[in-house]
Amino acid sequence: MSTVYAIRAEWTKLRTVVSTPWLLFTAVAVTAGISAMVTNAASNRTCPVPSPCLDDLPKLSLTGAQYGQALVVVLAVLVMSEEYGTRSIGVSLMAVPRRWRLYLSKAAVLTGVVVVIGSLGVLGSLLFARQVLPGTAFSAANGYQGLSLRDEPTLRAVYGTVLYLALVALLSYGVAAMLRDTAGSVATMLILLYVAPILTAVVTDPRWLTRIERVSPMIAGLKIQATTALDSPTIGPWQGLGVLALWAAGALLAGLLSLQLRDA
Amino acid sequence: MTESPPRSGVTIEVRGLRKRYRSTVAVDDLSFTVEPGMVTGFVGPNGAGKSTTMRIILGLDAADEGSALVGGRPYRVLDRPLRTVGALLDAAAVHPGRSARNHLLWLAQSNAIPRRRVDEVLDLAGLATVAKRNVGGFSLGMRQRLGIAAALLGDPAVVIFDEPINGLDIEGIQWIRSLLRSLAGEGRAVLVSSHLMSELEDTADHLLVIGRGRLLADTSVRELVTTASGDRVAVRTGMRTEAMTTLANAGALATITDGETVTVSGLPVEHVIELLTRDGVAFTGVSAHRASLEEAYMELTRDAVEFGAAAGREG
Known part of the structure; x- marks a missing residue:
């Protein structure tokens, strides 16, 4: 029961600071907005039939998640680092002195919120693509199926992206619990996520490319959006998300140990 | 709902407490008991180890040695601790972007304290008219009042205030003094720290004088004056x-x-x-010759003050 009370308190904490609604709105807007822009740009292409321009429409239509995740990172970091920034961690631990309970309550509320905004962003992206694509080169006449949640790989890409965002949030949260600092945690997370895609653009050795794609939380994690070329030699969708899950689990555990063992 | 914990008769017991931060010994073999029904003043120069001791009692910092128990149990295992212990350590440690009422609301929710208590303590602390304002706009005195409201939220048997008089105006000081007296009068154990003896002179029944992390005196106010007068x-x-x-x-x-x-x-x-x-x-x-309490205090803490001036560390 005490954990239920702690979760309720954490929800109140999160919703009663002015920055939260703004962050949540921006995260959804960036995810759906950038997805829409990318989809729209692709839809202007003319494709010589029957050769397809682009195979993976679900993945294309969910591109915004790669940018929306930056706001998820900020939200997740703030949930923990603000406690240290404002020194209110002392008050929180006086109210909930069992530290694992405070830690899990915050994580639960964060995960719930990210699942909701992730779903809104992802479904918004998909709806836009469904409206726009049929009138373009990616029409049924050219051999493209309309995007549908009844299509199993598309459905997996959609809820997989929501899971991806939730795992990125938990990873960021764990990092913030270790570092106890907003700027440092956000910087660490942005480097961890966005450096690998830059590296893959400059590294030419195929063995290294494969290695980077297999360990990068962003590249491996986003394989969950793939609906074509599923027999990719690097890493499959669920294995890829599994890599991100390992990152998140490691960070969560390290954050919990830091909270349990260090002075507040 | 579990039964409400008692509102009186709970003690704080500190035994052989030791805490070191890197090369600094913050608390050195400290033992004392804070009894219910009286105001215990915890005095010593800045950096003497008062805040560290309070943080250890509240489970925020871990002691290297010794124990600190509230009602016979370590704070960290208390269930819904705000119903047993109310504490104000740092009035500034509140999220500035949240209103006073919402700050108290989440605290109440975390310990299953009824929502109406939020309005009660807001009234008690004289903050009812600013309850909806963000704490960021509060003066230090208003934040002290908010911190005290938060400490009293759970109607606790033990109250711990670290330098609560800091930043208060005359009216606030009088308010807090009578509050401390009435809390003790209701049978609660009240531990209140200050680096100025004069702040506690008329309020405390019992004194714990600390310097360089060591207990220099554990005595009643009257005894201390008599001893110092020689x-x-x-x-x-x-x-x-x-x-x-x-x-x-x-x-x-x-x-x-x-x-x-x-x-x-x-x-x-x-x-x-x-x-x-x-x-x-x-x-x-x-x-x-009759020494003033201030003189007695100066006598006791002279060495510790010299240390504090040379290597001062807020503690």
């Missing part, structure tokens, strides 16, 4: 040199403290009068 006698006389000679010959330690006064220690008043009369030393007054 058996010193002040003699007012125009014949200082003669008085000094007479008293020194009798084996007493005499010093000239100002133009007309010689202070004697080691002899009772009657004996001093007898000696001076015998040797024909005229005097205009003889009185037992």
Whole structure:
């Protein structure tokens, strides 16, 4: 029961600071907005039939998640680092002195919120693509199926992206619990996520490319959006998300140990 | 709902507490008991270890050695601890972007405290009219009041305030003094720290004096004054040199403290009068010296203050 009370308190904490609604709105807007822009740009292409321009429409239509995740990172970091920034961690631990309970309550509320905004962003992206694509080169006449949640790989890409965002949030949260600092945690997370895609653009050795794609939380994690070329030699969708899950689990555990063992 | 914990009769027991931060010993073999039904003043210079001790009692910092128990249990295992212990350590440690009411609301929710208590303590602390304003716009005095409201939210049997008078105006100081008295009067254990003895002089029943992490005195206010006064006698006389000679010959330690006064220690008043009369030393007054609480405190903490000035660390 005490954990239920702690979760309720954490929800109140999160919703009663002015920055939260703004962050949540921006995260959804960036995810759906950038997805829409990318989809729209692709839809202007003319494709010589029957050769397809682009195979993976679900993945294309969910591109915004790669940018929306930056706001998820900020939200997740703030949930923990603000406690240290404002020194209110002392008050929180006086109210909930069992530290694992405070830690899990915050994580639960964060995960719930990210699942909701992730779903809104992802479904918004998909709806836009469904409206726009049929009138373009990616029409049924050219051999493209309309995007549908009844299509199993598309459905997996959609809820997989929501899971991806939730795992990125938990990873960021764990990092913030270790570092106890907003700027440092956000910087660490942005480097961890966005450096690998830059590296893959400059590294030419195929063995290294494969290695980077297999360990990068962003590249491996986003394989969950793939609906074509599923027999990719690097890493499959669920294995890829599994890599991100390992990152998140490691960070969560390290954050919990830091909270349990260090002075507040 | 579980049964409400008792509102009185709970003690804080600190035994052999030791805490070191890197090379600094913050708390050094500290033992004391805070009894219910009285205000216990926790005094010592800045950096003496008061805040560290409080943080250890509240489970925020871990002791290297020793134990700190509230009602016989470590704080970290208390279920819904705000119903047993209310504490204010750092009034500024509140999220500035949240309203006073919402700050108290989440605290209440975390310990299953009824929502109506939020409005009760807002009234009690005189914050009802600013309850919806963000804490970021609060003065230090208003934040102190909010912190005290938060501490009283769970109607706790034990109250711990770290320097609660800091930043308060005269009205606020009077408010907090009468609050401390009434909390103790209701049978609660009240531990309140200050680096200024004068702040607690009229409020505390019992004193814990701490310096350099060590307990220098664990005593009632009256005893402390008596001890510090020693058996010193002040003699007012125009014949200082003669008085000094007479008293020194009798084996007493005499010093000239100002133009007309010689202070004697080691002899009772009657004996001093007898000696001076015998040797024909005229005097205009003889009185037992009575130290102020402030003097007693200065005496006790002199070494610790010197240390504090050289290597001051807020503690």
